[in-house]
Amino acid sequence: MKTRRIDNYGKINRDKILSFSWDKKNYKGFEGDTLASALLANNIGIVGRSFKYHRPRGIFSSGVEESGALVTIGSKDRRDPNVRATTQELYNGLEASGQNAFPNVNFDLAGINNYLGRFFAAGFYYKTFMGIPPLEWGKGTAIWMFFEKFIRKAAGMGSASGLPDPDTYEHAHDFCDLIVVGSGPAGVAAAIEAAEKKLDVILVEQDSLIGGNQLAENDFDNSQIKNQLENLGIKIMTRTTAFGLYDNCVVGLLERVTDHISAPNVNIPRQRFWTIRAKHIIVGAGAIERHIAFNNNDIPGVMTVNASKHYLNRYGVLTGKRIVIATNNDSVYETANQLSEAGANVTVLDSRTNFEIETNKSFEIRKGYVPYNINGSKKIHSLDISKSETINKSETIDCDQVLLSGGWSPAVHLLSHRGVKPKWDYNNACFLPSDTKENITMVGSSRGLWNKNDCIASGIAGTTDALNRLGISKTNYFFPKPGGWKNPIQPLYEVKYKKSRSKSFVDYQHDVTTDDVRLAHREGFISVEHLKRYTTLGMANDQGKMGNIIGLSLMAELLNKEIPEVGTTVFRPPYTPVSIGALSGRNVGKHFRPLRVTPMHQWNIDHGAKMIEVGLYQRPWYYPKENETLSDSYIREASTVRKTVGICDITSLGKIAIQGPDSTEFLNRIYSNSFSKLQVGKARYGIMLRDDGIVMDDGTSWRLAENEYFMTTSTGEAAKVMSWLEELLQNRWTDLNVNVTSVSEQWAGVSVAGPKSREVLNNCVDDSLVVTNNNLPFMGVTSTFLKGNIPCRIARISFSGELAFEVYVKSDFANTMMDLIWENAKKYDGCLYGLEALGALRVEKGHVTAAELDGRVTIDDAGLSKMASTKKSYIGSAMRKRGVLKNNDREILVGFFPTNLKETFNAGTIVCEKNNIKGQGIGRITSVTYSPELGHWIGLGFVKGGLDKWKDTNLVGADPVRNKQMNLKVVSPHMIDPKGERMYA
Amino acid sequence: MIRINCPYCGERDHSEFSYGGDATINYPSLDASEKEWTEAIFFRKNIKGFQFETWHHSNGCRMWLVVERSTVTHEIKSVKPCHPDLQKVVENNK
Numbered sequence A: 001m002k003t004r005r006i007d008n009y010g011k012i013n014r015d016k017i018l019s020f021s022w023d024k025k026n027y028k029g030f031e032g033d034t035l036a037s038a039l040l041a042n043n044i045g046i047v048g049r050s051f052k053y054h055r056p057r058g059i060f061s062s063g064v065e066e067s068g069a070l071v072t073i074g075s076k077d078r079r080d081p082n083v084r085a086t087t088q089e090l091y092n093g094l095e096a097s098g099q100n101a102f103p104n105v106n107f108d109l110a111g112i113n114n115y116l117g118r119f120f121a122a123g124f125y126y127k128t129f130m131g132i133p134p135l136e137w138g139k140g141t142a143i144w145m146f147f148e149k150f151i152r153k154a155a156g157m158g159s160a161s162g163l164p165d166p167d168t169y170e171h172a173h174d175f176c177d178l179i180v181v182g183s184g185p186a187g188v189a190a191a192i193e194a195a196e197k198k199l200d201v202i203l204v205e206q207d208s209l210i211g212g213n214q215l216a217e218n219d220f221d222n223s224q225i226k227n228q229l230e231n232l233g234i235k236i237m238t239r240t241t242a243f244g245l246y247d248n249c250v251v252g253l254l255e256r257v258t259d260h261i262s263a264p265n266v267n268i269p270r271q272r273f274w275t276i277r278a279k280h281i282i283v284g285a286g287a288i289e290r291h292i293a294f295n296n297n298d299i300p301g302v303m304t305v306n307a308s309k310h311y312l313n314r315y316g317v318l319t320g321k322r323i324v325i326a327t328n329n330d331s332v333y334e335t336a337n338q339l340s341e342a343g344a345n346v347t348v349l350d351s352r353t354n355f356e357i358e359t360n361k362s363f364e365i366r367k368g369y370v371p372y373n374i375n376g377s378k379k380i381h382s383l384d385i386s387k388s389e390t391i392n393k394s395e396t397i398d399c400d401q402v403l404l405s406g407g408w409s410p411a412v413h414l415l416s417h418r419g420v421k422p423k424w425d426y427n428n429a430c431f432l433p434s435d436t437k438e439n440i441t442m443v444g445s446s447r448g449l450w451n452k453n454d455c456i457a458s459g460i461a462g463t464t465d466a467l468n469r470l471g472i473s474k475t476n477y478f479f480p481k482p483g484g485w486k487n488p489i490q491p492l493y494e495v496k497y498k499k500s501r502s503k504s505f506v507d508y509q510h511d512v513t514t515d516d517v518r519l520a521h522r523e524g525f526i527s528v529e530h531l532k533r534y535t536t537l538g539m540a541n542d543q544g545k546m547g548n549i550i551g552l553s554l555m556a557e558l559l560n561k562e563i564p565e566v567g568t569t570v571f572r573p574p575y576t577p578v579s580i581g582a583l584s585g586r587n588v589g590k591h592f593r594p595l596r597v598t599p600m601h602q603w604n605i606d607h608g609a610k611m612i613e614v615g616l617y618q619r620p621w622y623y624p625k626e627n628e629t630l631s632d633s634y635i636r637e638a639s640t641v642r643k644t645v646g647i648c649d650i651t652s653l654g655k656i657a658i659q660g661p662d663s664t665e666f667l668n669r670i671y672s673n674s675f676s677k678l679q680v681g682k683a684r685y686g687i688m689l690r691d692d693g694i695v696m697d698d699g700t701s702w703r704l705a706e707n708e709y710f711m712t713t714s715t716g717e718a719a720k721v722m723s724w725l726e727e728l729l730q731n732r733w734t735d736l737n738v739n740v741t742s743v744s745e746q747w748a749g750v751s752v753a754g755p756k757s758r759e760v761l762n763n764c765v766d767d768s769l770v771v772t773n774n775n776l777p778f779m780g781v782t783s784t785f786l787k788g789n790i791p792c793r794i795a796r797i798s799f800s801g802e803l804a805f806e807v808y809v810k811s812d813f814a815n816t817m818m819d820l821i822w823e824n825a826k827k828y829d830g831c832l833y834g835l836e837a838l839g840a841l842r843v844e845k846g847h848v849t850a851a852e853l854d855g856r857v858t859i860d861d862a863g864l865s866k867m868a869s870t871k872k873s874y875i876g877s878a879m880r881k882r883g884v885l886k887n888n889d890r891e892i893l894v895g896f897f898p899t900n901l902k903e904t905f906n907a908g909t910i911v912c913e914k915n916n917i918k919g920q921g922i923g924r925i926t927s928v929t930y931s932p933e934l935g936h937w938i939g940l941g942f943v944k945g946g947l948d949k950w951k952d953t954n955l956v957g958a959d960p961v962r963n964k965q966m967n968l969k970v971v972s973p974h975m976i977d978p979k980g981e982r983m984y985a
Numbered sequence B: 001m002i003r004i005n006c007p008y009c010g011e012r013d014h015s016e017f018s019y020g021g022d023a024t025i026n027y028p029s030l031d032a033s034e035k036e037w038t039e040a041i042f043f044r045k046n047i048k049g050f051q052f053e054t055w056h057h058s059n060g061c062r063m064w065l066v067v068e069r070s071t072v073t074h075e076i077k078s079v080k081p082c083h084p085d086l087q088k089v090v091e092n093n094k
């Protein structure tokens, strides 16, 4: 097939030939090509099949508004679907293929949908929920279920690889005084003016080259501009799209770093997601040419006029030989001149009758003519035209290309992201940006300026506006008036043509036709937001950049209103699609969230620990010996603690230093129980409530000195408690003289638990007298030294119910402490134990943790009423007895046994009365474990009315998720050693 | 993205901060009635426009701040420390 490339045109590098493949066939292009220009040069007209009807689709544009040429780039794990061929730069070895077609885009079996159009009309998806009219056949979910698999299959434009993404992405940040979006004449003028006024400027361009739409001009050379910008110290970011504007002049950008390179360096990210914080934003994002709706306006060979100019002057591709241009405005005539000079036979249909325009007279202008039907299916054979929009006296022109210009829509998208509604301009038949109080200024054709000098003037005015708003200058300025063509535009959105099965497209990408819009209106969708969702107009990944205005004009006509009364849909970020990879950046895999490890993390692993995540923390889960499973291991560990001694890393607990003369008063206010009489050298378990009377957290506070405490919190609530204490001191009790400091990272902690724990510690401390029962009674605290002169804090605190100690050293001594204690524990056949055994021990004792204290539980629900002082007021004391919190049927903490002791159950099991197994039941099981001590499974949980009400009744545990059910017995939560004799030993 | 000008650290992204709540509540004394506490905790004005709210510079200096922010535009008029003594210190250092 003959190439469409012509000599002496374009800015491509003809010395550098690139080979690429399209649907597995090899072709050649040049450096500087896009995939679209290379396909056009190789005379490939059909590049895809449409979304619903599988009609052949060609290339409609030369930019981001493309709604036809969506292709898949790459293969295997690098397969990237829905890439716009018009913005994909060509590189050597690029593999591209068509989408939404089987077996290929030239011959697609699903093309039959074209003849089933009635079933795929507006709201098809929704109608499948309601049944097929007129009998509403299949009403209900059945028909949806029936259609769903077809719809899902048919609806995918290209498919993702389904494999892990092999590329890397990164997040980057920058700051500047002024960010200029768009490097057309307006943006460049603004940037230069600002840099000359000493502002720190970043200029962003989505294209690979700066210049904006000037790149479509045959005599444009950007090298001088580039030098000037660089010499002024302006940071130029090409291949970078400002996809969203956010509060306080924050701009989100996507930089495509390697998408244009055939074998990128693996150490370079594929894309970079930039967050740039500016003081002012100037948007010169240009304008987008619209098409015109008429029958068969989607046949390959239809294109915007400006796109054809781009292909000619930038890429040296003459897109047609016999070209008809249909327009309603002046912007096409320069292109018409150039296309005919390049050798095409050009005819211009201008819907206007009364206008004068200068041309090189090498082509015919048919004043007052409009196109109404294209003949052809896979390519254009001829165009039916008519004088005036009411079709009479028709005529047919042979042609191979139809170029459309229905006017221009300023790219107001970024401003729309800030909630600024554009206003309709009747003179220019387009939406123009409204003013905003934020530091954002629109310049160039984004504010409806159609000629270059006006654009340049607006750029300079934009920077003056920025300088004024930033308080740097106070200079008068004015923006040129919108417009700039010699003759006014005459609105032309649709040419109606009544013929069966005629399809006149508003939104090419989602296959939305003018009939769909009318049908939606007939069915009662009169709000533009509803229309959009019902027809899916403008909801494809081009977001209706070309077609939205046409859809609005149709609605306006149907509603007998003007376009501004119908409204416009709100544009939301992103302006063009952003890959999930770029959004996640490096936060994938193990970097998905921060990892916290304790200072003895490696020590634990070296000693055989299997780890588990608790919040962000890695904690030892269990320490299996040889072939032990998790259950083997934790049962052995828990039994060893009860028999001899075990040691466990508890560093992840929150630790807060509380210092100052009012420390005791402070603790007395935040804990529900009294701390006023706690002696120096003693610790106390405490419960904190929230303002509303619900339990916030529990922990211990150790009185180290008259005005100094060491507080521990649960692992999960550590950060919250710290913020809470700071809030109280800074915002509420500003008269209290207390200082709180997080020391969680500073101290490494270990629990030494079991009947032999005192003997073990005796061998570890410098002075063996400090841990005797007399010197360190239950809840006693001492600051002393471990062997080797290591300062430590020891408290006799028990979570397991055994004689137990918590030992803390500075984090740097963690490994030394572990070595020392473990060496001595081994002498008593002790063990290392992890979270699973810790859980078993505490469930046996009925001690609550986050599983029970889930933010819904009161101190009474948790069975800890005796921890609520009646002699003082504290946070939550006024509220803990309010309304529903004092109901008799609240769920109260209890223990559970399976009635048949051989049975097991799971946390999450719903507790029900025997003959009433439904809904949320009367309670729930929150924690379960096998109890080595009791020899069967036990659970903790809640039941309405508590132990007293149910102790002699058989209840049922329903576990529908696991398809399990068992009989339950309610018991006291204190399932072993209820009097706590072991702790006091 | 909201940018908050912390009096201690300078202007930072809101992602460094945690939102607290209404900064205008006068918390009752701990021994006040359930009714007073209910009003303090649960009853809030739904302000359209500027409101005073607390923010915690949790990933920064850890100071609690009173931020005067528009609920419509996110515009921030003023940022002050919560603690009145610290407010004075900041004022004096201006």
Ligand SMILES: [Zn+2]
Residues within 6 Å of the ligand: B006, B007, B008, B009, B010, B057, B060, B061, B062, B063
């Ligand atoms: Zn700060």
